[in-house]
Amino acid sequence: MSLIQKYIWVIKIIHRSGRITLKELNEKWRQNTDLSRGENLPRQTFDRWKGGILDMFGIVIDCEQHGRYHYYIANPEVLSEGELRTWLLETYGTAETLSSSISIHDRILTENIPSSQDFLATILEAMKSNIVLQMTFRSFSMKEAKTFLVEPYCVKMSALRWYMLARNVDYNYLRLYSLDRIEGVNLTDAHFVLPKDFCAKEYFAEYFGIVLDESAPLQRIVLRADKCHQHYMRTLPLHHSQKEIYACDDYADFELALRPTYDFYMKLMSFGNMIKVLEPESLQEKIYKWLDKTIEVYK
Secondary structure, three states: OOHHHHHHHHHHHHHHHOOEOHHHHHHHHHHOHHHHOOOOOOHHHHHHHHHHHHHHHOOOEEEOOOOOOOEEEOOHHHHOOOHHHHHHHHHHHHHHHHHOOHHHHHHOOOOOOOOOOOOHHHHHHHHHHOEEEEEEEOOOOOOOOEEEEEEEEEEEEEOOEEEEEEEEOOOOEEEEEEHHHEEEEEEEEEEOOOOOOOOHHHHHOOOOOOOOOOOOOOEEEEEEEEOOOHHHHHHOOOOOOOEEEEEOOOEEEEEEEEOOOHHHHHHHHHOHHHEEEEEOHHHHHHHHHHHHHHHHHHO
């Protein structure tokens, strides 16, 4: 088991317990034979792990200096702040759970993310030091691949694909590049300056996914989910701006604020008759036309 998985285990146990002594923690550790192989968790090892957890996740594990000397998470707010930290905790937490279930691997089905292993590490390395990348890229519309220089601003995961937002050095514009269409990427000796006012989260805040179109106006959108799908809308919001504005036994209405683009239309279409656009009328008409064209395909 990796050290990170052990960190995750400690975080989860202490967070769930609220307060726990080292003796109690050690007992739970010994019971998890996949991690501990039945061995004890020495205090010195635990102290090292606390430091590692602080460095990696910013989580402070403190000890009450009285009574039974319970350990607890001194800054629990960090567990809900920061999308990347939360994603890492959830991802590694899932990995820790799955790794202890190898005996039933043929009954656990997962989904692959294209090129996440091939180029993501190099891109992240370039982002850390603002290094210009030489990239060979071929989109689905290109007959041949092209090689050019880019300045990587950020990466984003969407619909099981990784994308890189980068400035094309030759043409001086920002563009999204899907990692599954990259054929090669290398670090150069050149560096770039990331604009001080650039914020990745804000850059995508007004969009549903990765289709960026500034000509699409920012709009208030109201969707009605039927009695069954309303629960899915609550547990997995379509957008960070989503708010529930009405609910009854038969349906629920949700409000969003975004710039409707191609990928948002496709998402709405995928819901079929479980979702209805109430506002604005222009979006209603857009979806109606798309549905009409879909019907034509099957006539």
